[in-house]
Amino acid sequence: MRTRPPARRRAALPLTLAVALLAAAAPAAAERRADLRIVGGSQITIATTPFQVALWNPTTLEPGGQPSPFAGQFCGGTIVAPTKVVTAGHCAFNPTTGAPQPPSQVRVLAGTAHLRKATEPAYGIGVKDVAVSSITVNPGYSSSTEDGDAAVLTLAEPLYAGTPTPNGTTAIAPIRPIYPSEAGTATADGAAVRVSGWGDVNAEPATGGNPSYPADLHAVDVHVQPFTPCRNSYFLASLFGIQLTDRMLCAGEPAGGKDSCSGDSGGPLTASAAGTPVLAGIVSFGIGCAQANLPGIYTRVSETSVGAFLRGAAGLPDPPAPPPVVTTPTTPTTPTVPSPPPPIPPAPTTTDRARPTSRIAGRSCNRSRCVLDLVVSDPLPSAGIRRVRGTLRWSTRSRCRRKGRVTTCATAHETTLKGTFVGGSHWSLRTPRLGRRSYRLSIVARDKAGYDQRPATATTVRPARR
Incomplete structure (x- = not known):
């Protein structure tokens, strides 16, 4: 068991709001089990999610006085380019003072699923622990409403060279943000998505609980939840300025038990687009963790303004234009000329038929x-x-x-x-x-x-x- 710096996976809502939401949604705290992961997930290797990184503060020290990712990890992030990492906008601010986090107090650990072993000299090949040179926060981000919760870190050195692709053995590889044209199926209601991170593995009620942070990376599979019922579950949050918008995505399980939690902020919510993993969401906030009728809230990457910010700040290409509609040329048809009316039969003559009387x-x-x-x-x-x-x-x-x-x-x-x-x-x-x-x-x-x-x-x- 260990504590983390006062960084958040969830927006820091007033205690009165948390209690009110808990009573309104009537969620029962999920039964805690010793083998719970992320919340309700399991331990994974970095080859499963080679785009996952840990953000840690080198000024946070172990009990022995030395800095380490295990002691200083406060958020997650996603590799989208050699020197670019996507994270949550609120991860760029000090959770206590609200002041911008200096880049010198943020480092990025990549290529490993283990926060403790990463500091061992003989551990792993290709593990990267690099400094951050600048932090760009989404101009549309609001710290009071958590709307547009996204930021891009620029690293002091590249994490990889060439174009590595996830193949089950790669430790560091990028993932591309989802295209808006893919969102209709990849993040449709009920679509399966995965969230990963080093956050709290205990199901926490809205009023707080007993957090437990693992040293190993965990992931859990959840489902995209319909937006309107999700927004209704958070209806009391509007009294405190928290309003769910179309830049947000809800994911979890109606009965609870599976969710991201504190310490997972900024990490990836991935979906499958035609069999290709894509970044569909960024861990943002929620009320408690893994509670019934209170799914986690994620920044929707496919939303136009969010996607434009991420591509611009990370130097990524624009989404491909939709394929042109191919029409088969039709063979010109010869206009149909109506048949002439049948000729009027000549009046019979006296030689062929007598005039009737x-x-x-x-x-x-x-x-x-x-x-x-x-x-x-x-x-x-x-x-x-x-x-x-x-x-x-x-x-x-x-x-x-x-x-x-x-x-x-x-x-x-x-x-x-x-x-x-x-x-x-x-x-x-x-x-x-x-x-x-x-x-x-x-x-x-x-x-x-x-x-x-x-x-x-x-x-x-x-x-x-x-």
Whole structure:
């Protein structure tokens, strides 16, 4: 058991807020077990996370009076370039005074999972313990709200040469920040993520507990939690200026028992993007550790402003442009020319068919209209005929005055009629009310396309008998 400097993994919230949140969320403290790691995780080798580093203060001494990473470790970090390490913004400030941490009081230990053995002369090949030349804090970071909690350390010497890649045996290798285009799947609700560090391995209630810090690196697999329920779990924090924003990501387990804790601040939350490990989050803050309904809060690396800051401060390239949408050229189609209508059949001549005749088989009239039942000598097939058209002609005689003389003049009248084809030889035609005179009726049948299928046939409509 050992204590750490008053650095934090979680934001230092007022005790009254911690108690209120604990009562509101009603989390039961997870059962403490001697074999718990990080909280609920297990010990790992540095080859598992070769991008993990420990930040330690060389002014913090062992009981014997010598500085060591074990005594001075206060935060974690992530290698993203030979001389660049990503960490939390609050790790760049003294947790007691709030003053910026001088670079001379921060060193970076890389290439080892063991804080004590790193100081042994014969331990490991490739272990690096380098000084920090400058610290760049995200301009959007707020120490009162923990929003935009990110910073980039520039090292006095490179941690590696060339382009090492994690292969299960590499001790030092970088990891790239997640691209915004990958966040939709890599950090979707329920996605599996991993957090690692040398922080407290005991589940701590919101009001504090009995911390235990290991000398070996530990990791735990958790899941991204839906943001809205997570924000609701922290609703009382808004009374003290802590407001969850879209620059934050929630990860843990609803029942608790697995989480990062004090001393893990600034360390990596990694996800898998198409099988490639990527830096998805930075350990930021929380209420207690591994409590039910209170997941850990991480800086969301895929958020636009956070990602832009990290790439700019670390000198990393911009995310690749999305691939262009490839469209298969379509073969130009020849415009379809509508087929011409069928030609109107010529009227039959006396040599091939006699002109049909018609007669009135019956009529029915009301006060304004009549319906004539016609019988045509040349039957029509039932198929294809849609309507019957007719023209009713008659003449009236009137007295006309012309140049002083009175003469009898005939005035011609006609009206267009509509009817229906009943079938075979029978046609039905609607006419106006017929007076006491004779009428000349011409009729023709039309098909569905509107073309005449029979020449006009004429008949005389005589006055109805009374």
